[in-house]
Amino acid sequence: MKVIKNYLYNAGYQILLMLAPVLTTPYVSRVLGANNNGINTYTNGWVTFFYLAGQLGISLYGNREIAYQRKNKYERSKTFWSIISLQMFTSSIALIAYLLAVFLFSSAFKVYFLLQALWIVAYGIDVSWYFMGMEDFKKTVSRNTIVKLITIALxxxxxxxxxxxxKYIFLLGFAQLAGSFTLWPYLRKSIQWVKINEWHPLKRFYPALLLFIPTITTQIYLVVNRIMLGRMAPQAAVSQFNFGDNIVKLVLAVVTATGTVMLPHIANKFASGDVKGVRESLYKSFDFVTAVSVPMMFGLMAIAYKFAPWFLGNEYGPTGGVIFWEAPAILMIAWSNVTGTQYLMPIHREHQYTISVTVGAVINVIANLFLISLYGANGAAVATVISEFSVTAVQLFYVKGTIRRRALFAPIWRYLLCGLFMYLVVSRINEIMSMTIVNLILQVALGIIIYGGGLFLLKAPIIKQAKNLLKKE
Structure with missing residues (x-):
């Protein structure tokens, strides 16, 4: 039950990170306009590379290393101080490099670039990875909920x-910074002071760097769409793509939350030599993310074209196409989250994970070059799906020797069949109905009933998992 509770907490945390801008999106999209929102997206895209370089893959590395030392307070404390000192040092270097780049090379949007620097500081002091490694997700959720709600109000x-x-850019950066600060008081009871000469942060540099490479590579094909759109299309197209991508990623956060929860869980099992337990967890997790991501994918596709202009404003009509074409990435990322984050990373096969995301990044850039020039924001959405498919394909190739892929995919036809039927019904009703909050709720409810009923009729494995869970309760 601890894993399930942690999943719910982390799903809430991941949704919260995306929910703040999404809750304000209908307001901000109209008040600031497509052009200004495009400027925010473009400048934030650049600062992302710098704060990721500053964090140096420590979010994943720290999560895993703390999980290994969870039962030994002294070793856990020594691990914490060595990792956080390395993170602060590399983040300071990243901040200096970013400010130099802004003053030397930025002529337009300089003020906005400078305000985005708050994100580098925020990630430089972020210790959420420690609590994730301890499988204690409640603290991160509760504290960040308060910060985000205050930010939304402001x-x-x-x-x-x-x-x-x-003001908008400052508030977003300040919220991230405040969220990082509020986690530090909780460390007092969980760790102890360790003499500085026992930290040895440089010993952490190389293993963290190994995880930084796939992290930064992954971000390349998450951020490069926006940067290339900013260079090849009007700023309005950047914001239209960004809002569509954010909506898809908000839905996806419910699925990928399993990765952050299962990584320390599987790492702890791996460290204990429980290979059978690792595989069983993987099969169940793969079935779960498939069961959840399929209806989300088809549901978004069914309502996309009417939902976007209703939610964002008439200026964002093209965002409907972005949501429709990018929605299949939900399923691809859900699968790669299991094979990559939940399996390859905890068992020290980072090099294979790195190769997979590097392939995805290269394919994404190539696809963007052709598709953005032809189809604009929709082309960037399709490029995202193509790149995510390639990542998943490479990772499935690497796990073939240790994980039975036939066992992974055997029940998937049930989920796809139910999801497709749900899509056909909901999309037809969506065409007939006008888009209102009541009609949207009705369409979502109908989709859940159709999909859930189909899973019962076809006896999908997720139903058995749910029944076993209820029996344990």
Whole structure:
């Protein structure tokens, strides 16, 4: 039950990270306009590379290493101080490099670039990886919930017109910084002070660097779409793509939350030599993410074209196409989250994970070059799906020797069949109905009933998992 509770906490945490901008999106998209939102997306895309370089893959590395030392407070404390000192040092270097780049090379949007620097500071002091490694997700969720709610309120109060873009960028960065600060008081009871000469942060550099490579590579094909759109299309197209991508990623957060939860869980089993337990957890996790991601994918596709202009405003009509074409990435990322984050990473096969995401990054850049010029924001969405498919394919190739792929995919036809039938019904009803909050709720509820009923009729494995869980309760 601890894993399930942690999943629920982390799903809430991941949704919270995305929910703040999504809750404010209908307001901000209209008040700031497509052009200003495009500027925010473009400048934030650049700062992302710097704060990731500063964090150096420590989010995944720290999560895993703390999981290994969970039962030994002294060793856990020594691990914490060595990792956080390395993170602060590399983040300081990244901040200096970013500021130099802004002053030397940025002529347009300089003020906005400088305000984005708050994200580097925020990630430099972030210790959420420690609590994830301890499988203690409640603290991160509760503290960040308060910070995010305050930020949302301030956005509605302070961001009033198109001249308030700077305030909006500052509030988003400050929220991330405040969220990082509020976790530190909880460390007092969980760790102890260790003499500085026992930290040895440089010993952590190389293994963290190994995880940084796939992290930064993954971000290349997450951020490069926005940067290439900013260079090859109007700023309005950047914001149209960004809002569509955010909506897809919000839905995806419910699925990928399993990765952050299962990584320390599987790492702990691996460290204990429980190979059978690792495989069983993997099969169940793969079935779960498939069962959840399929209806999310088809559901978004069914309502995309009417939902986007209703939710964001008429200026964002093209965002409907972005959501429709990018929705299949939900399933691809869900699968790669299991094979990569939940399996390859905890058992020290980082090099194979790195190869998979590198392939995805290269394919994404190539696909963007052709598709953005032809189809604009929709082309960037299709490029995302192609790259995520390639990552999943490479990872499935690497796990073939240790994981039975036939066992992974045997029940998938049930989920796809139920999801497709749900899509056909909901999309037809969506065409007939006007888009209102009541009609949206009705369509979502109908989709859940159709999909859930189909799973019962076809006796999908997830139903058996749910029944076993209820019996344990």
């Amino acid at each position: 956005i509605f109060i302070l961001v009033r017109n198109q001249n308030d873009l700077a």
